[in-house]
Amino acid sequence: MKKNSVSPIPLNPTPLKNTSSADTKASGRGGARPGAGRPAGQGQYGEPTKPVRLPVSMIDEVMDYVATGGRQSLPLFSCAVAAGFPSPADDHLEGSLDLNDYLVKHPAATFFVRVSGDSMIKAGIHENDILVVDRSLEPRHGKVIIAALDGQLTVKRLHHKSGKTMLMPENDRYAPIVVSDEASMVIWGVVTNVIHSV
Amino acid sequence: MKKNSVSPIPLNPTPLKNTSSADTKASGRGGARPGAGRPAGQGQYGEPTKPVRLPVSMIDEVMDYVATGGRQSLPLFSCAVAAGFPSPADDHLEGSLDLNDYLVKHPAATFFVRVSGDSMIKAGIHENDILVVDRSLEPRHGKVIIAALDGQLTVKRLHHKSGKTMLMPENDRYAPIVVSDEASMVIWGVVTNVIHSV
């Protein structure tokens, strides 16, 4: 929690020279007193800090990350029917969610694909949607997959039926594609989520 | 780039005691030679590091962040027709994308809502989808919004027509809701994206 954002610019670090008369013999002012001193929690972050070693290439990025409050874990509500009376927000709160955590289970094996065409409209996949694709999942029968076919990427539902492999669109205006030569098709990954703009 | 992930556990930090006979007079072994010493770039990160001060509450999180390679900016491909011949991945590469950046424009004003019901099915909003909602956008006519009505959250398209406010479902099996008393309805925010599991 950031209590205040005091910039580390010195307000007036060098004490002003004594007003007028000369020899200011350093007489004792101030004195021992409890409660003096800079109060805790007044730093940049409003809490204690510790030095940590980081790879130089990531320091800027990490500083950004910290400045923006770390993980973007935002609250998740639900539409479910509330307890019975007009309710405050808490009644709907399900918890909090970080999009990357939720959508990207295998970061090293995940990529995105922007959709063109409407051949999978019945699967809730629209033109310009972004698909979250996981390479590490096995492309089983019935999964929606991304395949490279004739040098083009396509989204289809994978069907294995009586030894034949087919790519099924989910739009009545399109016909299934029978994959005659499996070697000509490369499956890039399994679609796990669709991101659609309203 | 992580060259190797050497754990910082000492392999054998304390040199074994001299094998047998006593007084090993420290005779000079080794000696000055160029090229000796631990090679650079063999550390945990494969690059130089610097100590940086971080708030204690975020150190663990930041270490995770760094360990997972920082921002989850993953490649974005497109389905567009390729140049003409069976193409390598690069032909489809549009760039890279970070989900939080892409979906959350106003972190402080954004939250998620899990959908129940199918009243907005024609807008591509299905049961159990997660909606990205931005409180900071103005709920204009025609926008899909989240509203609290009778203590329940609902997703509907907002309509202002001849001074009347209506909440329009996008499913023929539901009827529009006329908002007679505006005070009883609170608009929580504008839906910007839908996240759908396939």
Place this chain on the structure above:
DNA sequence: ACTTTTGAATAAAGTACAATATTCTAATAT
């Protein structure tokens, strides 16, 4: 000649320290 041992060399990693910033109040001035 080949293998093993051992200390030198040097980068990495963690921590202690010095310098800085900020606040409080007694002492001084008005």
Place this chain on the structure above:
DNA sequence: ATATTAGAATATTGTACTTTATTCAAAAGT
């Protein structure tokens, strides 16, 4: 009595230094 100022107190912050880890090759052993 009230306002101002200087110094004490103490947290923060950056970095220097110590400790640890790792590799190289000379010396010793086989």
